[in-house]
Amino acid sequence: MRRLALCCGFAVAAATASAGDAPRMDAGRRIYAAQCAACHGARGEGQPAWDRPDAAGELPAPPHDRQGHTWKHSDAMLYRIVKNGWRDPFNKTQRLTMPGFGRALSPQEMRDVIEYLKTMWTPEQKAFQKQESRHAPFPPEAR
């Protein structure tokens, strides 16, 4: 059932994306597969039991699909986290919770992968995230 829901999400997103977005969406999909899927799952499903710390005291990689919370974050915040990474201050290790990709990816590539994540959300989630981004858009370097 969950897989069916995800498929429906892709179908809606594909239907609403304009033809001009296709190359960037393809780029985002490739970058996601190469850089993100190992932790966040091939379909953005996240790691098991992602909502609680693991045995090492670290938060597992969350889903990016409609089951997760990525859709609650503005473009500016998503870009900042992808670029700089982030460490949960309550991690029991000193490792980053999310590594930064500012050296591995260009600003355009980081934006592309974020745009690809949006294909995993429901229309309502996309609308919510768009609203959150009104006052917190991508930085100039990624526009």
Next chain:
Amino acid sequence: MNGRRRFVVAGARAAGVALLAGVPGLQAAPAQAACGRVVALAFASSLRTLFKASADAVYRSGDGGRNWALVALPPATVSRTLTSIALSAGGKGALYVAGLGLGVVRSDDGGRHWSARTKGLPGNDVAALATHADRPGTVYAYLAGHGIFRSEDGGRRWRLMDAGPRGGITRLVHSNMPGSMQSGWLFAAAPQGVQRSMDCFCGWHDAGELGRTVRAVAYDPRQPRTVYAATDAGLFSSTDGGEKWSPSNAPGASVEALAVAPDGALYAGGAEGSVFRRNGDATAWERINA
């Protein structure tokens, strides 16, 4: 004449009434006014005023809690039970009061005039409310069975952000403790302990292992990693954002409400309107309205 009216009349005879005459919404009250159990405390730094709420009334004190004046709320058309009071960040210090049956009301003049700020919420039963530590327009409201709503325009419009932690919330506070992905953290007093979430609502987690019912939670604005929790087994404090808790000396009364003043003084509210204050961990509690 009911107890509330007797209280108001008695207050009108108090010496402080002259200062308040002609000010709508404020009525002088003696220090020993018939305030019930204190359910919420809030400190307005810009006004140097302490507010306390019982289930049915709000009071203010401009002298550190020694004398209290009743703050008149909008007339009740249905039964209501107050749950929260909070002051907005910044100089203006808008006062919010929330409750079951009340929804959210806001005053921009210290309680003289009120406006309803419930539009966009799914009902009037607001179980907990908090204001953002730094952003004057941002307010959070929790409605059991619905979740946590956020307003960024002072309560004019609300958006559902999150279902909230499992088990519900009895008190909510926003903190500007560092380390959040967004702008701060939310701490919730809950039946299973203190719950903590970044204010981007990336998920609620246990803050430490209190593992017991928490009645109130507050943090020290001077040292945001310092958090206090009032539980059914006494008062606890944490200096690491709620990861580790230590028992802390508590006033004798059962504590139902907590607030920290800008100078770090901790206020605790309990039964029969009692309010206590201490200036540091090592100092004794003082009952300030005795």
